[in-house]
Amino acid sequence: MGRQRVRTARGRSAQSTRWLERQLNDPYVRKARAEGYRSRAAYKLIELDERFNLLRGAHRVLDLGIAPGGWSQVVRKRLPKARVVGIDLLPTDPIDGVEIMQLDFMADTAPALLSEALGGPADLVLSDMAANTVGHPQTDHLRTMALVEAAAAFCAEILAPGGAFVAKVFAGGTDHALLAQLKRDFTTVKHAKPPASRKDSSEWYVIAQGFKGRPGPDTADA
Numbered sequence: 001m002g003r004q005r006v007r008t009a010r011g012r013s014a015q016s017t018r019w020l021e022r023q024l025n026d027p028y029v030r031k032a033r034a035e036g037y038r039s040r041a042a043y044k045l046i047e048l049d050e051r052f053n054l055l056r057g058a059h060r061v062l063d064l065g066i067a068p069g070g071w072s073q074v075v076r077k078r079l080p081k082a083r084v085v086g087i088d089l090l091p092t093d094p095i096d097g098v099e100i101m102q103l104d105f106m107a108d109t110a111p112a113l114l115s116e117a118l119g120g121p122a123d124l125v126l127s128d129m130a131a132n133t134v135g136h137p138q139t140d141h142l143r144t145m146a147l148v149e150a151a152a153a154f155c156a157e158i159l160a161p162g163g164a165f166v167a168k169v170f171a172g173g174t175d176h177a178l179l180a181q182l183k184r185d186f187t188t189v190k191h192a193k194p195p196a197s198r199k200d201s202s203e204w205y206v207i208a209q210g211f212k213g214r215p216g217p218d219t220a221d222a
């Protein structure tokens, strides 16, 4: 199929015309539509899973920033028996077998509600959360990093030993303190940009595998 062009309509900005044109010509958008995924983002998880075997053997999975639901659709397809719980600020249409909460992950009540819904330790925590961008790269980076830090802190409470954590980060990568924490808590920590992640986006993913478990009481500071 040839490249589709979108005529600039009155009332549509040049920016939204460009966005529409890019959507229409994006092979992942077409593939998602053909394969029944709600977002092209689904392929980022598929590609990360192919490379890192994230989903293998997982029984409980958390999807932070679930909307519109592509990642959870992939999880359900690959792990039909897993318990999957997702959270998002935005409404998400129901997905069979997935419990969805419309709530700010940063709200004080979120961690307890997520743990309760999961009903046991998680094998995999996924975070595709990104703060709404304000167009100032440093501010956008800091706001998204705050979400990643909160997700990593929650992992230390909710993950089962051997569990994994995947989170969207932005170029400039995972900041020093967070990386040190992940390296302490997990056996391996890597960064990856799956092919489905747009080349012109500064998005990357951090993949931390082999959670070492919570430190026992005897290792706590006296």
Ligand SMILES: C[S@@+](CC[C@H](N)C(=O)[O-])C[C@H]1O[C@@H](n2cnc3c(N)ncnc32)[C@H](O)[C@@H]1O
Pocket (backbone or CB within 6 Å): 038, 039, 041, 042, 064, 065, 066, 067, 068, 069, 070, 071, 072, 087, 088, 089, 090, 103, 104, 105, 106, 128, 129, 130, 131, 132, 147
């Ligand atoms: C890139 S989208 C996720 C796409 C999803 N992985 C998929 O495959 O369909 C990022 C989502 O993170 C959500 N988000 C951002 N900040 C959040 C927060 N504090 N609490 C919950 N969700 C948040 C946004 O509302 C948005 O829907």
